Amino acid sequence: xxxxxxxQQQPRVIAHVDMDCFYVQVEQRRNPxxxxxxxxxxxxNDWKGGGLIxxxxxxxxxxxxxxxxxxxxxxxCPGINLVQVPVARDKADLNLYxxxxxxxxxxxxxxxxxxxxxxxxxxxxxxDAAKEMLLQAPPDSxxxxxxxxxxxxxxxxxxxASEKEKNVRAWLCRSDADYQDKLLACGxxxxxxxxxxxxxxxxxxxxxxxxxxKMLAKLVSxxxxxAQQTVVPSSSVQDFLASLPVKKxxxxxxxxxxxxxxxxxxxxxxxxxxxxKEKLQEQYGVNTGTWLWKIARGISGEEVExxxxxxxxxxxxxxxGPKALKNSTSVKGWLDQLCDELSERIQSDLNQNKRIAQTLxxxxxxxxxxxxxxxKKFPSKSCPLRYGTGKIQEDAMKLFESGLQDFLESQNxxxxxxxxxxxxxxxxxIPSGTSSILRYIKGHSPAASPAIPDSSSVPEDPSLGDVP
DNA sequence: CATTATGACGCT
DNA sequence: AGCGTCAT
Numbered sequence: 001x002x003x004x005x006x007x008q009q010q011p012r013v014i015a016h017v018d019m020d021c022f023y024v025q026v027e028q029r030r031n032p033x034x035x036x037x038x039x040x041x042x043x044x045n046d047w048k049g050g051g052l053i054x055x056x057x058x059x060x061x062x063x064x065x066x067x068x069x070x071x072x073x074x075x076x077c078p079g080i081n082l083v084q085v086p087v088a089r090d091k092a093d094l095n096l097y098x099x100x101x102x103x104x105x106x107x108x109x110x111x112x113x114x115x116x117x118x119x120x121x122x123x124x125x126x127x128d129a130a131k132e133m134l135l136q137a138p139p140d141s142x143x144x145x146x147x148x149x150x151x152x153x154x155x156x157x158x159x160x161a162s163e164k165e166k167n168v169r170a171w172l173c174r175s176d177a178d179y180q181d182k183l184l185a186c187g188x189x190x191x192x193x194x195x196x197x198x199x200x201x202x203x204x205x206x207x208x209x210x211x212x213x214k215m216l217a218k219l220v221s222x223x224x225x226x227a228q229q230t231v232v233p234s235s236s237v238q239d240f241l242a243s244l245p246v247k248k249x250x251x252x253x254x255x256x257x258x259x260x261x262x263x264x265x266x267x268x269x270x271x272x273x274x275x276x277k278e279k280l281q282e283q284y285g286v287n288t289g290t291w292l293w294k295i296a297r298g299i300s301g302e303e304v305e306x307x308x309x310x311x312x313x314x315x316x317x318x319x320x321g322p323k324a325l326k327n328s329t330s331v332k333g334w335l336d337q338l339c340d341e342l343s344e345r346i347q348s349d350l351n352q353n354k355r356i357a358q359t360l361x362x363x364x365x366x367x368x369x370x371x372x373x374x375x376k377k378f379p380s381k382s383c384p385l386r387y388g389t390g391k392i393q394e395d396a397m398k399l400f401e402s403g404l405q406d407f408l409e410s411q412n413x414x415x416x417x418x419x420x421x422x423x424x425x426x427x428x429x430i431p432s433g434t435s436s437i438l439r440y441i442k443g444h445s446p447a448a449s450p451a452i453p454d455s456s457s458v459p460e461d462p463s464l465g466d467v468p
Numbered sequence: 469c470a471t472t473a474t475g476a477c478g479c480t
Numbered sequence: 481a482g483c484g485t486c487a488t
Contacts, residue, residue, distance in 0.1 A: 001477095001478060002477095002486095003478070043472055043473080044472085047470065048470080050472095051471060052471090053472070053473085053488085066471080067472090069471095085472090085473095091473090092472070094473070117475095117476085118474085118487080118488070119474080119488090120488085121488090250487080251486065251487090252486095253486065253487075254485065254486055254487090255485075255486090256486090287478085310474090310475070311476070311477095312475070312476080313474095313475095314473080314474055314475070316472085316474070317472085317473080318472065319469090320469050320470040321469035322469075323470090324469070361482090367469095379482070379483090380481090380483075382481065419472095421473085421474085423474090423475090
């Protein structure tokens with residue numbers, strides 16, 4: 001459940017940057033013939049043409065949607081180009097998009113605190129940079145506002161007018177603005193510059209929201225897409241939230257949002273204002289109740305974390321329908337493939353970023369062969385992570401066997417596996433100092449805690465770059 | 469048994 | 481540690 005963070009006092013300048021149909025853009029850069037064409041990226045294509053995971057704006061114009069099947073997309077948009085996600089080890093391989101995302105992050109991290117929120121989204125805290133601009137080079141004439149910034153959308157400014165760009169230029173350098181708005185205007189200019197740099201250096205367009213907190217920045221980053229940005233002045237917040245459907249708010253797209261609608265009759269964020277903090281806390285607990293009360297007022301103290309890299313690495317695959325795995329041999333084969341990819345990814349993380357993962361977790365979905373036991377879930381299992389492909393494969397298989405025992409509860413029924421995944425987590429930076437490395441090895445050596453009780457494994461030499 | 473593959477995070 | 485929710 002969402003939790004309210006203590007709110008900041010000083011005004012901050014926060015941006016949320018969101019790449020436009022990112023996987024499509026990555027494929028369009030690889031094959032420029034796809035530019036400006038209705039295009040989608042699909043995962044696999046043997047069953048109903050594959051599943052769409054990204055759709056270009058041209059294709060969206062035909063009604064093509066994410067999660068449609070390739071066949072369906074072809075029906076509504078016969079001219080659509082369907083590009084397949086690369087396949088490696090018989091599974092979808094997203095590394096191409098991960099590295100493209102890293103290119104973008106490297107640029108966006110140059111002007112302030114930057115948080116990688118997903119493969120194609122970041123949050124920026126531009127407070128310091130905005131203050132700096134206000135002191136050193138405040139925008140003061142409409143003519144000097146460069147084009148990308150002048151194309152901003154400012155919430156609360158009349159957007160229909162033919163005068164729009166003029167109004168925006170005027171707003172961005174308004175001398176009678178309060179301090180908050182001036183900071184926001186500087187933030188908008190900085191973000192426009194960053195977006196131009198991203199385009200120049202990667203060929204990717206993105207959209208952005210600029211506001212005083214993460215919640216508001218995220219809410220509007222997608223409001224004007226593609227390749228545009230939207231600013232949320234404080235004065236526009238209440239009206240904006242008043243009519244915002246609850247389901248549009250981050251964290252309210254699921255069961256909590258449904259409960260607000262069904263149990264409290266709340267349809268918009270504005271409707272939340274009629275409930276006291278105590279009433280919301282009584283209904284949803286102190287944490288969630290307080291959070292709801294605050295977001296209704298546009299308050300969100302969540303900070304931008306200084307983090308450019310993911311906190312975990314996972315590899316998984318589903319085995320739907322007749323593809324379900326029915327014996328340990330096929331599970332072993334797939335687990336080996338997943339672990340091979342995972343091993344490669346954590347080894348790269350170690351080599352490139354000097355980070356080490358400490359926990360290996362196995363997840364699976366299973367059913368008992370023809371039984372009615374739908375509720376029973378396959379338990380997830382974890383153990384200390386030992387580097388080396390063979391060791392990861394070995395440990396993952398042991399985790400699977402352990403989970404399977406719990407799942408079957410010593411019954412002798414058949415089983416099928418419909419999904420498998422392995423995840424490496426609890427990733428830490430390796431201390432750089434020589435003596436700290438020694439300290440690090442002493443305290444964290446896997447030898448101190450065997451991966452699996454009674455493991456009879458033989459030491460092996462990882463083929464691809466071990467710890468130096 | 470067909471919205472995949474991946475991630476973050478809160479609760480217990 | 482393991483489970484559930486949410487997002488895209």
